[in-house]
Amino acid sequence: AQKITQTQPGMFVQEKEAVTLDCTYDTSDQSYGLFWYKQPSSGEMIFLIYQGSYDEQNATEGRYSLNFQKARKSANLVISASQLGDSAMYFCAMREDTGRRALTFGSGTRLQVQP
Amino acid sequence: DAGVTQSPTHLIKTRGQQVTLRCSPKSGHDTVSWYQQALGQGPQFIFQYYEEEERQRGNFPDRFSGHQFPNYSSELNVNALLLGDSALYLCASSLVQTESAFFGQGTRLTVV
Numbered sequence: 001a002q003k004i005t006q007t008q009p010g011m012f013v014q015e016k017e018a019v020t021l022d023c024t025y026d027t028s029d030q031s032y033g034l035f036w037y038k039q040p041s042s043g044e045m046i047f048l049i050y051q052g053s054y055d056e057q058n059a060t061e062g063r064y065s066l067n068f069q070k071a072r073k074s075a076n077l078v079i080s081a082s083q084l085g086d087s088a089m090y091f092c093a094m095r096e097d098t099g100r101r102a103l104t105f106g107s108g109t110r111l112q113v114q115p
Numbered sequence: 116d117a118g119v120t121q122s123p124t125h126l127i128k129t130r131g132q133q134v135t136l137r138c139s140p141k142s143g144h145d146t147v148s149w150y151q152q153a154l155g156q157g158p159q160f161i162f163q164y165y166e167e168e169e170r171q172r173g174n175f176p177d178r179f180s181g182h183q184f185p186n187y188s189s190e191l192n193v194n195a196l197l198l199g200d201s202a203l204y205l206c207a208s209s210l211v212q213t214e215s216a217f218f219g220q221g222t223r224l225t226v227v
Binding site: 042043047091093103107 | 148150156157158159160163171173203205207215216217218219220221223
């Protein structure tokens, strides 16, 4: 069974600084995908970034990058130049490439950006 | 291009009642998944529909059932509501050959 672990319940960061949100995963599959989602207080899950298990390069999307270390089974999210609007819950998720692509989520990290 | 839309946004029901939640997927998406997110937790997978059939199911009792229509929209039905069913219910749509799922804003269900 797959499992996602996010060990940081809450994080604080100063505006304009970078922050790393930790995520480790466990799976017996060789082919899988890793995702990060942002959930503001409104509730909607906003897709941020994706990393495939066979991708050799770390994924980047604007200010978001994913630090993928396959041997350590970690997929940390790095947010550069934090903005006040980045304050939200952040969830790491995994999808095994079998079946119809259900996502397994971690417990989330609440990020608060301080001015 | 409309994203994933869910209705209603909020709902209050009494224990023992039945509830139906609705989801319209993002245009062009053929797969709909439902998730339950209890307060302070990550979403938990309920089930997934593709080609009008339930294709995959999480660890939820039979009180949770669903349906997908020919236009790919979907319903989630919960019978015999319990207080513990109070949660945010999220719908996600995707295409088989794409990597990311797109979520709606959710339906917040409160069971009293």
